[in-house]
Amino acid sequence: MPTIENLMNSAELPDSPSPRLDAEWLLAAALGKPANYLRTWPEREVPAEVAARFAADLARRRAGEPVAYILGRQGFWxxxxxxxxxxxxxxxxxxxxxxxxxxxxxxxxxxxxxxxxxxxxxxxxxxxxxxxxxxxxxxxxxxxxxxxxxxxxxxxxxxxxxxxxxxxxxxxxxxxxxxxxxxxxxxxxxxxxxxxxxxxxxxxxxxxxxxxxxxxxxxxxxxxxxxxxxxxxxxxxxxxxxxxxxxxxxxxxxxxxxxxxxxxxxxxxxxxxxxx
Known part of the structure; x- marks a missing residue:
């Protein structure tokens, strides 16, 4: 199984103004964890179904879909x-x-x-x-x-x-x-x-x-x-x-x-x- 670090290093979002942050939000959501979990436990293995969801969400983001729509939520105030x-x-x-x-x-x-x-x-x-x-x-x-x-x-x-x-x-x-x-x-x-x-x-x-x-x-x-x-x-x-x-x-x-x-x-x- 891939690790968090492997998935983050392979995430490609060439047209995004904030590719690293976008990938962090999408992987954290797929894992059901806060974003700081990724930096705390980069060596943790990611189950295949989570990696598949992350790959699908990355594809949506590469097509230009806003992260907020992919996640279904957005912070305000x-x-x-x-x-x-x-x-x-x-x-x-x-x-x-x-x-x-x-x-x-x-x-x-x-x-x-x-x-x-x-x-x-x-x-x-x-x-x-x-x-x-x-x-x-x-x-x-x-x-x-x-x-x-x-x-x-x-x-x-x-x-x-x-x-x-x-x-x-x-x-x-x-x-x-x-x-x-x-x-x-x-x-x-x-x-x-x-x-x-x-x-x-x-x-x-x-x-x-x-x-x-x-x-x-x-x-x-x-x-x-x-x-x-x-x-x-x-x-x-x-x-x-x-x-x-x-x-x-x-x-x-x-x-x-x-x-x-x-x-x-x-x-x-x-x-x-x-x-x-």
């Missing part, structure tokens, strides 16, 4: 989330949206909306950090709503709920102290859509018209009807779209409009407040 091809894979960039939301409202009772929830990542991260908040996550895609609910149940977060809604369509009469969204914001002709992990992610969660702003325009237009007086709207967007999003927020009458930068120095979220 402090949470381990189930993921599936019906939703985007949660990314570290979106944690800036969570950090900002946590800083804007007190920890006391508040109704908060996550628009286009996908896996439930934003809503569940906020629910975990603020037990007194009441989180609602909505998504147009039924499979995404079901996935978010599975994540909620597994994490035991009773202060979050999910429902199917095409943006605000199922939220008549409901208002929130804060609305957060990571909507589609990629232009239809963006060349990155045929590269890397995004090839496997749902186009409907990525593409928003000719300039990538169609969904953000809709959200900015309709959000005031669903915000409490003085409520906040937070939007993730592309790193070159901040000025355009600020212009949309200002034109709709939001105040305290600004953009905030991620760890790479890019303006990745913009926010505004409904006047009191």
């Amino acid at each position: 402090s949470l381990d989330l189930e993921v599936a091809p019906a939703t985007l894979i949660p990314r570290p960039d979106t944690e800036l949206l969570v950090e900002t939301a946590l800083a804007l409202l007190p920890a006391s009772d508040a109704a908060v909306l996550d628009l286009g929830t996908g896996t439930g990542a934003i809503a569940l991260a906020l629910a975990a950090e603020r037990p007194a908040w009441r989180l609602t996550g909505v998504d147009r895609v039924a499979e995404a709503v079901e996935l978010a609910e599975r994540n909620r149940r597994r994490l035991g977060l009773g202060n979050a709920a999910f429902l199917q809604s095409d943006w605000f369509s199922a939220l008549d009469g409901r208002r929130f102290a804060l609305i957060a969204s990571n909507p589609p914001y990629i232009a239809a002709d963006d060349p990155h859509l045929v590269l890397g992990d995004v090839r496997f992610e749902p186009a409907s969660a990525l593409v928003a018209g000719a300039d990538g702003l169609d969904d953000i325009r809709l959200i900015v237009t309709q959000a005031p009807e669903h915000l409490e007086s003085g409520g906040w709207l937070l939007l993730e967007h592309g790193f070159e779209q901040a000025a355009a999003v600020r212009e949309l927020l200002n034109a709709r009458g939001f105040v305290n409009v600004e953009s905030r930068r991620d760890l790479g120095g890019h303006e990745r979220i913009s926010l505004g407040r409904l006047p009191a």
Whole structure:
């Protein structure tokens, strides 16, 4: 039988930006062990059925499939989330949206909306950090709503709920102290859509018209009807779209409009407040 070290040394992922890390995650998952097990016990022999699963998963990764989809899970904030091809894979960039939301409202009772929830990542991260908040996550895609609910149940977060809604369509009469969204914001002709992990992610969660702003325009237009007086709207967007999003927020009458930068120095979220 091959050893862990043998399998790791023979793992070839030439097109991956992080081939060693990808192989470690896949082998650890096949073994049912944490990744540090591989470095602690490199001489351990690997059963044939585990080696076969590892080889099959490597082939999927060589074909470009994201590791998160192969494993069926992805870490976000402090949470381990189930993921599936019906939703985007949660990314570290979106944690800036969570950090900002946590800083804007007190920890006391508040109704908060996550628009286009996908896996439930934003809503569940906020629910975990603020037990007194009441989180609602909505998504147009039924499979995404079901996935978010599975994540909620597994994490035991009773202060979050999910429902199917095409943006605000199922939220008549409901208002929130804060609305957060990571909507589609990629232009239809963006060349990155045929590269890397995004090839496997749902186009409907990525593409928003000719300039990538169609969904953000809709959200900015309709959000005031669903915000409490003085409520906040937070939007993730592309790193070159901040000025355009600020212009949309200002034109709709939001105040305290600004953009905030991620760890790479890019303006990745913009926010505004409904006047009191």
